[in-house]
């Protein structure tokens with residue numbers, strides 16, 4: 522039986538700035554429909570890798586295939602229709618309402634200056650409702666809270682109807698409730714997601730697979746249970762921790778690693 526090609530296939534990717542190698546011979550496969558987390562210490566290369574995937578950084582070496590096509594051979598608007606990006610910092614959208622920002626998700630699908638049809642307006646309203654922001658529809662985007670902004674950007678991604686959602690630490694400024702809410706919302710969309718995380722327990726609970734990067738190299742890939750070991754946490758993150766099974770998940774017969782950190786160890 523022939524196995525299906527991954528939605529995103531990164532082969533031997535290297536990228537750097539001014540002769541300084543930052544990403545070194547990266548190989549990553551993101552299967553269609555999976556929620557894959559990218560983890561690694563500060564400065565490991567997470568954002569640099571994700572930027573290569575949404576064509577912000579052009580690799581010095583290697584190939585990135587989307588649906589078996591080299592992404593640099595695709596027309597930029599064609600690729601923009603397929604890939605939505607949610608970043609750590611919500612971009613500034615002065616004078617735009619929440620509705621207007623969510624409507625920007627239609628941009629890759631529309632010609633310049635074309636107006637928004639009735640059915641598109643319904644699509645936008647539905648996406649706003651999905652992220653629970655209907656009471657804020659006409660509010661200025663800039664006046665939304667951090668968590669509301671990130672949910673609005675997910676609504677924008679819903680409207681875009683991407684095949685792949687790339688998220689670069691989208692919850693790092695949010696309180697714990699919004700962190701869980703925003704990532705669970707992203708998971709509930711059912712699209713393929715590749716997201717970087719700093720909260721390893723959140724990554725363990727939500728991700729089907731994890732990719733670990735350290736010093737610009739992939740060191741581990743696999744299920745959260747395979748990847749999140751005490752040895753890996755020591756080796757890659759330099760922390761002393763105990764990994765157990767999350768109590769909520771063990772009641773359901775699932776194995777989800779849960780990390781307890783120890784303090785005062787060097």
Ligand SMILES: Nc1ncnc2c1ncn2[C@@H]1O[C@H](COP(=O)(O)OP(=O)(O)OP(=O)(O)O)[C@@H](O)[C@H]1O
Pocket residue numbers: 538543561562563564565566567568569570
């Ligand atoms: N445009 C650039 N010019 C010079 N150096 C860069 C550039 N982009 C990234 N770097 C460097 O590459 C390394 C990896 O950075 P990157 O932002 O990808 O790491 P990260 O894993 O996302 O880190 P963090 O968890 O702190 O956000 C860092 O040392 C950073 O300073």
